[in-house]
Amino acid sequence: MTTSALDTLNATFKRLHHFNHLACIAGWDQAAMMPAKGNEARAAAMAELQVLMHQTLTDPSLPALFDAAEQSNLSDAERASLTEMRRDWALVNRLPADLVEAQSLAGARCEHAWRSQRKANDWNGFAPNLREVVKLARWEARLLAEPTGATPYEALMDKFEPGMREASIAALFGDVKTWLPGLIAQVMERQQAQTVASAEGPFPVERQRALGVAIMELLGFDFEAGRLDISTHPFCGGVPQDVRITTRYNEATFAPSLMGIIHETGHARYEQRLPRDTLHLPMGRARSMGVHESQSLSFEMQLARSPAFLRLIAPLVKQHLGEQAAFEADNLAQLFTRVKRGFIRVDADELTYPAHVILRFEIERALINGEIEVDDIPALWTEKMRDYLGVDVAGNYENGCMQDIHWPSGMFGYFPSYTLGAMYAAQYFATIRAQHPDLDARIASGDLSPVMNWLDANIWSQASRWGTDELVRRATGEPLNARHFRKHLEARYLP
Secondary structure, three states: OHHHHHHHHHHHHHHHHHHHHHHHHHHHHHHHOOOHHHHHHHHHHHHHHHHHHHHHHOOOOHHHHHHHHHOOOOOHHHHHHHHHHHHHHHHHHOOOHHHHHHHHHHHHHHHHHHHHHHHOOOHHHHHHHHHHHHHHHHHHHHHHHOOOOOOHHHHHHHHHOOOOOHHHHHHHHHHHHHHHHHHHHHHHHHHOOOOOOOOOOOOOHHHHHHHHHHHHHHOOOOHHHEEEEEOOOOOEEEEOOEEEEEEOOEOOEOHHHHHHHHHHHHHHHHHHOOOHHHOOOHHHOOOOHHHHHHHHHHHHHHHHOOHHHHHHHHHHHHHHHOOOHHHOHHHHHHHOOOOOOOOOOOOOOOOOHHHHHHHHHHHHHHHHOOOOOHHHHHHHHHHHHHHHHOOOOOOOOOOOOOOOOOOOOOOOOOOHHHHHHHHHHHHHHHHHHHHOOOHHHHHHOOOOHHHHHHHHHHOHHHOOOOOHHHHHHHHHOOOOOOHHHHHHHHHHHOO
């Protein structure tokens, strides 16, 4: 009975893995390829699939199987796997099927309408759809929070950052707010005295794509197990055996699409290197979204914006985009570390980016906890953009509170993962540099193995074998230490 119980659970989660495979590919197609008139049918099909997955995990036979498996003689790895399976089961069993279906439909409809409403700066058209998404998210949050005593927002955040507490995030971000504005001002004042050559466009999309593909290959992306496409909002989707990444292009500038591609390639490499023997189980998935973002930010911020890496790719940039002074290695290093206060999170520089995340965290926490309503968002966004970044976004919904895909699709609690990821990435690279004092010279020469081998051994291959704190401690010798993040920013921007 005990062995068969674990085997039966493994088979159940393998079935869920296959369902999720289909859902991921359908979701990618919805964002990247699907014609507009297909949305209602696709939303209905995906909602039905979500209900089927929900029914699989709410099968009344599962509790007895969990109990039987836990009483058997399991290895440490099997016990860890069982813990992850039970976590998935517990989360799903707190939610009724009608809520799951309603959320899938509301998110698909809101996101689809958002694509055109954002371009039209149509907050009044967008807000009713968002109200429905928020209503359902609050319902979910209450159901998830009740058995644990968590706050509603904390319960949603736990889906992306297992075990992370709302108070811990607030404390981390509160500390960042004490020193980040002064550092931004100091760096911007220093950079005013620098002479930087601007890249002169236009940059045709096909050339930008070719450059992106060349750098994806340099970073080890497996094109036999993935592809690059275009979408409204850059993302990494699909499944580990078939990773789909997207970017968006602007022929007036090449930097956002290039860094977007590198960012998503970091996500993709993590997925492509997850251990295949447990891929069908929760233990075989990425540990958390903060850890996932630490991979994209290890690639984009720690590696790709370093002078050493920009020296390495300068010839590729010239090869694909043409010879000009802006593409000299030293100038590229200045271009990609230029600090500027702006509207758009995904286009923000490394230094101002945390302010964008903190703003969103504060608004969505208050929204889910019932302290504000959807109609309060624009004024709060305007106020916080002014206070944190000195930018006036009043009335500019397209480049303000409508710019991200997360809220339209119901992903509340995700935003802290971005700055957590930046903190983890800084800590990883502090460890890698301690082990490889010649790291920059090796990167500049084209040897990326110290970075890739370390990430593979310490993060990618470990999947969800360990909790996040234990994963980071095993990798770096200590739990999350935000001092590494501040030290990295000061070293790069105030050398």
